[in-house]
Amino acid sequence: MRGFSFSRLMLWVGFAFIYLPMLILVIYSFNGSRLVTVWGGWSVKWYVGLLDNTQLMNAVMRSLEIACYTAIAAVILGTLAAFVLTRVTRFKGRTMFGGLVTAPLVMPEVITGLSLLLLFVAMAQLIGWPAERGILTIWIAHTTFCTAYVSVVVSSRLRELDLSIEEAAMDLGAKPLKVFFLITIPMIAPSLAAGGMMSFALSLDDLVLASFVSGPGSTTLPMEVFSAVRLGVKPEINAIASLILLSVSLMTFIIWFFARRAEHRRKKAIQQAMEETTGIREQQGPDSRRDPSQVHATA
Amino acid sequence: MNISRSISRRMPKGRHFVIGVPFVWLFMFFLLPFIIVLKISFAEADVAIPPYTEIYAWAEQQLSIVINLSNYIFLSEDDLYLAAYLGSLQMAFFSTLLCLLIGYPMAYAIARADKDMQMVFLLLIMMPTWTAILIRVYAWMGILSSNGLLNSFLLSIGLIDDPIRILNTNVAVYIGIVYSYLPFMVLPLYANLVKHDQSLLEAAADLGSSTYNSFWKITVPLSKNGIIAGCMLVFIPVVGEFVIPELLGGPETLMIGKVLWQEFFNNRDWPVASALAVVMLAILIIPIILFNRNQAKEMEGRA
Numbered sequence: 001m002r003g004f005s006f007s008r009l010m011l012w013v014g015f016a017f018i019y020l021p022m023l024i025l026v027i028y029s030f031n032g033s034r035l036v037t038v039w040g041g042w043s044v045k046w047y048v049g050l051l052d053n054t055q056l057m058n059a060v061m062r063s064l065e066i067a068c069y070t071a072i073a074a075v076i077l078g079t080l081a082a083f084v085l086t087r088v089t090r091f092k093g094r095t096m097f098g099g100l101v102t103a104p105l106v107m108p109e110v111i112t113g114l115s116l117l118l119l120f121v122a123m124a125q126l127i128g129w130p131a132e133r134g135i136l137t138i139w140i141a142h143t144t145f146c147t148a149y150v151s152v153v154v155s156s157r158l159r160e161l162d163l164s165i166e167e168a169a170m171d172l173g174a175k176p177l178k179v180f181f182l183i184t185i186p187m188i189a190p191s192l193a194a195g196g197m198m199s200f201a202l203s204l205d206d207l208v209l210a211s212f213v214s215g216p217g218s219t220t221l222p223m224e225v226f227s228a229v230r231l232g233v234k235p236e237i238n239a240i241a242s243l244i245l246l247s248v249s250l251m252t253f254i255i256w257f258f259a260r261r262a263e264h265r266r267k268k269a270i271q272q273a274m275e276e277t278t279g280i281r282e283q284q285g286p287d288s289r290r291d292p293s294q295v296h297a298t299a
Numbered sequence: 300m301n302i303s304r305s306i307s308r309r310m311p312k313g314r315h316f317v318i319g320v321p322f323v324w325l326f327m328f329f330l331l332p333f334i335i336v337l338k339i340s341f342a343e344a345d346v347a348i349p350p351y352t353e354i355y356a357w358a359e360q361q362l363s364i365v366i367n368l369s370n371y372i373f374l375s376e377d378d379l380y381l382a383a384y385l386g387s388l389q390m391a392f393f394s395t396l397l398c399l400l401i402g403y404p405m406a407y408a409i410a411r412a413d414k415d416m417q418m419v420f421l422l423l424i425m426m427p428t429w430t431a432i433l434i435r436v437y438a439w440m441g442i443l444s445s446n447g448l449l450n451s452f453l454l455s456i457g458l459i460d461d462p463i464r465i466l467n468t469n470v471a472v473y474i475g476i477v478y479s480y481l482p483f484m485v486l487p488l489y490a491n492l493v494k495h496d497q498s499l500l501e502a503a504a505d506l507g508s509s510t511y512n513s514f515w516k517i518t519v520p521l522s523k524n525g526i527i528a529g530c531m532l533v534f535i536p537v538v539g540e541f542v543i544p545e546l547l548g549g550p551e552t553l554m555i556g557k558v559l560w561q562e563f564f565n566n567r568d569w570p571v572a573s574a575l576a577v578v579m580l581a582i583l584i585i586p587i588i589l590f591n592r593n594q595a596k597e598m599e600g601r602a
Binding site: 011080095097108114151233244252256 | 313314317318320321322324325326328329330331332333335336339349401402404405407408409411415418419420422423424425426427429430431432433434435437438439440441442444448478481482485490531532535536538539540541542545546556559560563564569572573576579580583586587588590591594595
């Protein structure tokens with residue numbers, strides 16, 4: 001199959017395109033020379049230097065704090081929104097609700113940032129809140145756009161769920177709230193974790209929104225990095241960038257590890273259940289349909 | 300009265316709560332701000348805190364609303380703004396096309412890989428989106444600069460005699476945008492392609508259709524929704540992109556996100572920045588509605 005091998009080739013070229021620049025960045029962060037283009041031997045002095053930079057360290061702590069709050073709020077709001085979009089089929093203003101949930105995914109950041117700042121300024125004038133812009137306003141901004149990402153991730157999981165389990169619980173007399181916390185939440189837990197981590201990372205990365213809605217004295221890490229980067233490539237920035245890359249890849253690896261383990265467990269449980277009820281229930285759904293493609297891929 | 304009890308006893312209340320909380324939040328912090336932007340785009344810049352005039356006044360039992368169109372007239376009279384809008388649209392169009400051309404084969408390959416590898420490939424695609432766009436763009440600054448790695452490499456193999464200028468040109472901006480937005484093209488395409496029923500292709504092959512023919516007649520039309528989602532996820536944000544043109548672009552790079560940023564932060568002209576945002580939104584409203592419709596279909600799972 002010619003088309004197949006061409007797409008495989010493109011995949012590897014694409015991965016090289018995505019990962020080579022990052023790899024080069026990490027290698028150069030260990031460059032001993034102050035001149036970023038000249039190789040001056042291996043050194044970790046830029047990493048050590050970071051620790052003495054209190055301004056940068058403060059920004060790191062502030063960004064981590066905001067990212068934590070954002071992840072929690074976005075998971076709660078995003079799950080509610082996803083639940084509404086997948087389960088509550090009919091209510092007044094549903095189209096508008098759907099639009100409000102998904103539009104932040106694509107809205108250019110300069111527009112969202114500017115509009116939120118103007119809202120905060122108008123509110124401060126009108127009701128005196130928020131009195132000053134800082135961590136709180138950045139958190140609100142980040143939560144708003146992370147909610148959209150969480151709701152996409154969670155709703156795709158909610159759609160896959162077997163409704164009959166929840167219905168069975170309801171038939172047996174469980175109240176909706178109880179069903180939600182005891183049955184729905186545990187079943188969608190992996191996607192909640194994924195959404196939370198995604199929000200954490202998105203919040204930690206954001207430059208544009210934070211620049212608009214932050215106040216004096218609440219500089220976040222990306223804002224610090226940006227003001228340094230504007231002046232050109234610097235070895236200290238290479239070091240901090242490498243650290244961020246490292247932590248993100250570590251997080252990705254953890255997600256992959258747990259997702260794979262959960263998948264294996266699920267398969268085992270299904271297999272066990274099938275063995276116990278042989279002949280009663282047949283496996284159905286998309287899995288059986290996917291078999292031919294797997295034959296192709298391994299052939 | 301116990302709140303949780305009343306929620307569980309009477310479902311409509313719980314339903315209102317579930318719908319209401321995200322709705323109020325998004326209304327407050329996503330929709331309402333646009334109305335304020337629209338309002339301030341009709342105001343005049345002022346040396347005050349905040350730096351604009353109020354558009355309505357209540358005096359002698361008369362409510363006077365002054366709609367000041369001078370910001371919009373100013374935008375239409377200065378060629379810079381028109382050029383910036385056109386520049387942004389052109390940049391967004393061609394980078395979306397490039398992302399589609401590179402991303403489609405990648406998504407196709409992932410969707411046809413075996414299940415365990417799919418997971419690994421997907422994470423490899425997703426990981427960069429969790430890394431600051433700033434850092435990914437910064438990595439290219441070191442590579443593309445005139446004494447950077449790419450030029451040293453080209454010089455050493457003798458392909459060029461003098462370093463070529465790539466950083467601070469539109470070429471660098473294209474590279475940066477395609478690099479940063481490629482995952483957003485691949486992910487929705489993959490999500491679509493992986494659902495395709497393989498038996499359709501087999502049936503076509505049995506009936507004598509070539510692989511090439513089946514690809515264009517079956518796979519591509521079936522992946523229409525994925526293509527729309529991917530293209531919109533790239534096109535719309537790129538129109539307003541600020542970080543990439545600021546760091547990789549040069550004087551020739553005119554993009555509206557950068558112009559808006561300068562009006563706001565450097566000139567402190569909030570009304571003109573608001574007017575720029577309103578016009579940008581007006582340009583993007585059709586693609587955004589298209590995206591939302593498509594997304595709504597996906598979210599409901601076309602039950």
